[in-house]
Amino acid sequence: MRIDQNLATGGGSSRVATGETTVPGRIDVKERVYRTVTEQASATLIGVPRGDVKVDVTEHPGGIAVRIATPLPIPDLDDTVAISQSVPVLDRARQLQEQLQQRLTGIIGRDVTRITLTITGATIPERRRVR
Structure with a gap:
C-alpha cells in the first residue's frame, strides 16, 4: 500500500493550506504494519x-x-446481575464495528470502509481482587 504525493512544479515542495510542507515522493506502508496496528487496537478495545x-x-x-x-x-454465567446489565452479543458486535472503524481510521490515517467482525467464542475476564 502506498501513498503518492503530488509533485509541485519544478520539483520543489509545495505548501498546503494547513501550513504543512509536502515533500515529493511516496510513502510505502506494508500491509503487515496495518495488520499489527489493527490487531493491537482491536484487542485493546x-x-x-x-x-x-x-x-x-x-x-x-x-x-x-x-x-x-x-x-x-x-x-460469568453465574453472575446473574452482570448478565442482566450486559448488552446482547449482536448489539455489542455492532457497537464494536462502529468504534473500531472510528478508532482505526484515526490511527491508520486512511478510511476504513468495511469491517467484518467474526466472533469466534466467548471469554470470561478474570476478576482481580483489590487489596
Whole structure:
C-alpha cells in the first residue's frame, strides 16, 4: 500500500493550506504494519489478549477493508446481575464495528470502509481482587 504525493512544479515542495510542507515522493506502508496496528487496537478495545485476535487487511475501493476474528468477553454465567446489565452479543458486535472503524481510521490515517467482525467464542475476564 502506498501513498503518492503530488509533485509541485519544478520539483520543489509545495505548501498546503494547513501550513504543512509536502515533500515529493511516496510513502510505502506494508500491509503487515496495518495488520499489527489493527490487531493491537482491536484487542485493546474488545478487551482480549492480542494473540486471540486474528486480522486481515486488504485494499478496498475508497479505503481499507478489515476482517477481524476474535472471542468476545462476556460476564460469568453465574453472575446473574452482570448478565442482566450486559448488552446482547449482536448489539455489542455492532457497537464494536462502529468504534473500531472510528478508532482505526484515526490511527491508520486512511478510511476504513468495511469491517467484518467474526466472533469466534466467548471469554470470561478474570476478576482481580483489590487489596
